[in-house]
Amino acid sequence: MALSKSDVEKIAHLARLEINDADIPLYANNLTNILSFVEQMSAVDTTGVEPMAHPLAASQRLRPDIVTETNQRELFQSIAPQVEAGLYLVPKVIE
Amino acid sequence: MEWEVVIGLEIHAQLATRTKIFSGAATAYGAAPNTQACAVDLGLPGVLPVLNGEVTRMAVKFGLATGARIAPRSVFARKNYFYPDLPKGYQISQYELPIVGQGKIQIELDDGTTKTIGITRAHLEEDAGKSLHEDFHDLTGIDLNRAGTPLLEIVSEPDMRSAKEAVAYMKKIHSLVRYLEICDGNMQEGSFRCDANVSVRPKGREKFGTRAEIKNINSFRFVEKAINYEVERQIELLESGGTVVQETRLYDADKDETRSMRSKEEAFDYRYFPDPDLLPLDVDDAFIAEVRSTLPELPDEKRERFIYEYGLTPYDASVLTASRELADFFEAVEKASDGEAKQSANWVMGDLSASLNKANLEITNSPVTAQMLGGMIQRIADDTISGKIAKEVFEAMWNGEGDADAIIEKKGLKQVTDTGAIEQAIDAVIANNPKQLEQYRGGQEKLFGFFVGQVMKATQGKANPALLNELLKKKLSS
Structure with a gap:
């Protein structure tokens, strides 16, 4: 399955990536190659093989429900571009 | 034409843990902005999520109480979208393999009949932060205290056929999560909220109509109103030759209407994939058995017991078991009254509930204690006072004038039996x-x-x- 120019543009938009028009054919080609590779894997008979959710054969460790993090707002906000009244300020978003 | 309404609900119940789902930051409500948002919640580079064990326990509790299969292995996935109150650019949720599988719950309808509503699944996920759009000179303020708060999303089958049924279902789930002590159920604070999927179809047709999803409804009253508005809108549209489009709508309580938020074409493409930061969650039989042993008496069991143990009517039993606190209060009154179950039920559901409503108080803050009310009911039972005089005694107790015996003595209310x-x-x-x-x-x-x-x-x-x-x-x- 070959990706079109508009596919590449959509994928870039979803990832919020700005791309040059001139680079699109290259990206389309590279991404298409990746998909071809996945298609090759689809040809393998996986009957009876349990789907893998994680490459490590281990299970999730659990944490006790105890507060361990203290308030470090001033530290975290010292690298934020703009803050006010304890809030992070960002360009206006309206639904 | 006669139309049939089809409704499914997605309920978000905030789990009553002390800390976030993937970090050790506190979840207490009402803290100063961003004082409970740690490096993990902020999605700073290099941090890793670690699952809160209590969250797993609570999800399993819910699953067991709804007769659901608990997945021996469930997987966390990333749901990708960009919004400033979602710092990582994705929400950690569960997608293909949720922790709680298919279950069911019974609702009681106004006419006294019951109906079983299917629960498709319940999965764990993290909440987002809050965006404040006012007062920041054309900027948006972001408070990330809520980011990473654990949620259990409970998805129902499209089994409800009216707004009333949807409300009954929502109330039942609300009652259940509070019985289980896995959610405080506080709707004003957003601890319990729902999305409603609503469609209509000609009566008798099997195929569902096109649905609209109404987002973020946070009260029982609004659920009923939003659904009724939406049903009217869809029927009017179809009867005038139009078609319903699949879209997300918002309910505006002030105007009592729903309006379009985004259409199917604009719908987010979430690109779910397993979160490589988290290993699969394994739940073994021993853990499930341990959780099962901690289950309290559930609302339906309590209701049945109230009917046979106290001889209450099914209606009275339903009202009294709607919340665990109310049920406990009734049982304490019954005990203090020395077995006057019917009188106890009447007083708790009647004068006491009315007074609490009027004063906007919860049963747990009642100025008339179960001991006091039970004591008064004893005086009715042994003919010291009549039912009519009891109302006067109750009012005096409510106003803090002491217990029934003291009031009867002081005011000379003892019945004349001479x-x-x-x-x-x-x-x-x-x-x-x-x-x-x-x-x-x-x-x-x-x-x-x-x-x-x-x-x-x-x-x-x-x-x-x-x-x-x-x-x-x-x-x-x-």
Whole structure:
């Protein structure tokens, strides 16, 4: 399955990536190659093989429900571009 | 044409943990902005999520209480979208393999019948932060205290056929999560909210109509109103030759209407994939058995027990078991009243509930304790006071004038059961009303009530009603 120019543009938009028009054919080609590779894997008979959710054969460790993090707002906000009244300020978003 | 309404709900219940789902930051409500948002919640580079064990326990509890299969292995996935109150650019959720599988719950309808509603699944996920759009000189303020708060999303089957059924279902889930003590159910604070999927189809047709999803409804009343508005809108649209489009809509409580938020074409493409930062969650049989042993008596079991143990009507039993606190209060009153179950139910559901509503108080803050109410009911049962006088005693207890015995003593409300005293009062009333006596004896039996009223007045309402009736009847006909 070959990706079109508009596919590449959509994928870039979803990832919020700005791309040059001139680079699109290259990206389309590279991404298409990746998909071809996945298609090759689809040809393998996986009957009876349990789907893998994680490459490590281990299970999730659990944490006790105890507060361990203290308030470090001033530290975290010292690298934020703009803050006010304890809030992070960002360009206006309206639904 | 006759239309059938089809509704499915997605309920978000905030799990009542002390800390976030993937970090050790506190979840307490109402903290100053961003004081409970740690490096993990902020999605700073290099941090890793670690699952809160209590979250797993609570999800399993819910699954067991709804007869669901608990997945021995479930997987966390990333749901990708960009919004400033979602710092990582994705929400950690569960997608293909949720922790709680198919279950069901029974709802009671107004006509006394019950209906089973299927629960498709329940999965764990993290909440986002809050965006504040006002007052920041055309910028948006972001508070990330809520980011990473654990949620259990409970997805129902499209089994509900009216707004009323949807409300009954939502109330039932609300009651259940509070019984299980996995969610505080506080809807004002957003701890319990829902999205409603609504569609209509011609009655008798099997295929579902196109649905609209109404987002973020945070009260029982709004659920009913939003669904009713949406049903009307869709039917009007279809009957005037239009078509319903699949879209997300917002309910505006001020205007009592829903309006379009985004269409299917604009719908987010979430690109779910397993989160490589988290390993699969394994739940073994021993853990499930341990959680099962901690399950409390559930609302339906309690309701059945109230019917056979206390002889209550199904309706009374439903009302009293709607919340665990109310059920506990009733049982304490019943005990303190020495087994006067029916009276206890009546007083708890009647005068007490009315007074609490009026004062906007919860049962747990009732100024009249279960001990006090039970004590008063004992005095009705042993004929110390009549039911009518009891209302006066109740009011005095409500106003903090002490317990029933003290009030009865202080105000001299003890019922007169002394035959002689009542007879004396009756004689006086008869003597003072010769005309009425003549009319009564002439066949106007309705006047009996007049005499009862007069004697009651003469005894300041304290004459034992049954005794008074008996003696008066005898005197009037002699």
